[in-house]
Amino acid sequence: MLCVTNLLLHGLDVPQVYHANTLLHDVLDYTEDDQVDVVLMNPPYGGSEKADVKNHFPADLASSETADLFMSVIMYRLKQNGRAAVILPDGFLFGTDNTKVNIKKKLLREFNLHTIIRLPGSVFSPYTSITTNILFFDKTHPTKETWFYRLDMPEGYKHFSKTKPMKLEHFQPVLDWWNDRKEIVEDGFDKARKFMVRQLTDELGYNLDQCVYPHEEEEILAPLDLIHRYEEQRSSLNAEIDRVLEQITAMLGGTAE
Numbered sequence: 001m002l003c004v005t006n007l008l009l010h011g012l013d014v015p016q017v018y019h020a021n022t023l024l025h026d027v028l029d030y031t032e033d034d035q036v037d038v039v040l041m042n043p044p045y046g047g048s049e050k051a052d053v054k055n056h057f058p059a060d061l062a063s064s065e066t067a068d069l070f071m072s073v074i075m076y077r078l079k080q081n082g083r084a085a086v087i088l089p090d091g092f093l094f095g096t097d098n099t100k101v102n103i104k105k106k107l108l109r110e111f112n113l114h115t116i117i118r119l120p121g122s123v124f125s126p127y128t129s130i131t132t133n134i135l136f137f138d139k140t141h142p143t144k145e146t147w148f149y150r151l152d153m154p155e156g157y158k159h160f161s162k163t164k165p166m167k168l169e170h171f172q173p174v175l176d177w178w179n180d181r182k183e184i185v186e187d188g189f190d191k192a193r194k195f196m197v198r199q200l201t202d203e204l205g206y207n208l209d210q211c212v213y214p215h216e217e218e219e220i221l222a223p224l225d226l227i228h229r230y231e232e233q234r235s236s237l238n239a240e241i242d243r244v245l246e247q248i249t250a251m252l253g254g255t256a257e
């Protein structure tokens with residue numbers, strides 16, 4: 001009912017809403033009739049799905065993280081020349097475990113990931129403290145270059161909250177930059193920068209965590225958010241260690257076990 005009401009308030013007089021768990025549909029069974037021109041989505045993240053949900057995805061894309069699974073669904077359901085804007089947590093950007101890397105490989109090889117907007121950490125407070133980003137991509141051609149832009153906290157704000165939420169006017173710097181893109185460096189840190197796809201894949205190992213916020217602020221997370229962030233960082237670090245060990249082993253002419 002909340003969804004229908006929201007759509008009506010935004011001018012969709014005949015909203016079509018289907019009540020189901022999208023993740024229980026085999027992604028390989030989607031046909032052209034299931035595909036759409038535009039995807040605007042803030043998928044659930046920070047949660048995990050049961051093991052049997054993974055059976056609805058190819059083995060290399062199967063994940064227990066809901067945000068990863070929805071990214072796969074979006075890619076399978078976007079029409080040729082379709083476009084998407086998706087909000088995802090930082091963990092998707094810096095994650096180097098096999099599944100996340102495979103999803104990012106598919107994204108960069110089959111879609112044009114042209115822009116990533118880094119959002120301030122408290123955009124969704126008080127509901128979650130997990131830091132998020134907006135990924136803009138379309139199904140026109142493989143990614144050649146990706147622009148990153150860091151949206152800083154507006155002047156006079158230390159953080160957003162339920163009583164001081166983010167407003168459209170706070171997003172104006174992104175809109176001003178969007179049509180006149182240029183690389184920006186502030187205080188020695190990248191605020192806006194363009195990366196060629198070779199840099200993101202070969203040099204950075206599919207780490208899309210670029211144009212980060214330069215000053216770490218004290219951030220008090222809810223216990224579950226804190227645990228989730230720790231799990232993501234630990235998983236990413238373990239995967240990076242495994243990757244480096246494999247490279248060293250290969251240089252020594254051995255096989256990693």
